[in-house]
Amino acid sequence: MLITVLMFAQITAPAATPVQAKDQTPTAKVECRMVQEAGSRIPTKVCRLDKEWELLSKDAQDDMRSSRNSRSKPNN
DSSP, rough: OOHHHHHHHHHHHHOOOOOOOOSSOOTTOOEEEEEEEEEEEEEEEEEEHHHHHHHHHHHHHHHHHHHHHHHHSOOO
16 A cells, blocks of 8 residues: 555656756856956866856946046045
């Protein structure tokens, strides 16, 4: 009887499907880069999605732009 119940449970259980994060699309690609952290001479391998690398690059550009603009303003 126990074997019958276990067999029935296996038959009726849904098949496990891979879970995909909301941000990840099937076309998202992982890109690995060697990044040298501040204060270290040894680069480390960092893997992120292409979109994450683009956001990091955009944020870095925005930071540089804002620091450049704040230095060029005259002090009152």
